[in-house]
Amino acid sequence: MASSAAAGGQQVRLNDLPAQTLSQLKKQLDEEVSHLTNSFQSLRSAQAKFNECLKSLSAALVPEATSRTILVPLTASLYVPGRLADTDKVLVDVGTGFYVEKDRTKAKVFYEGKIKELGTNLDDLEKIVGGKSDNLRMVEEVLRQKLLAQGGAEGSAAGAQA
16 A cells, blocks of 8 residues: 555655645546546447347348348438348448448458457456556545544644644
């Protein structure tokens, strides 16, 4: 609890830092944890979308689907009826507005790779968030102790003057 890793990999004794510096460090760590948590949620959401694509490849694109009418989205709230002409070829969004035609098997491999990659990134990010959260708790505890000590010292000084 007495030290925490600072930028550059140096060890800093938290007890040696003034309360104002600890407060600034706490604010910075709060912002970092918040940003990393938002990033974690975004990655989790992207992973869920890729999982949904993988499910659609397996469940919706069966040869029997060519005889069924489906709703094709034109916008987020506007659909038109349509029929699938080919259930083996799909267009895969590979990022930044680029689409690549793939057969179902290659699309499945693509999405499985993306899901695995995001899972690895999520695991790494979770460890980073945990470390930052631990650092934040240590800073908060030392700051609380310093503020209590300052409050106690001021109360003693005021009592001695009276």
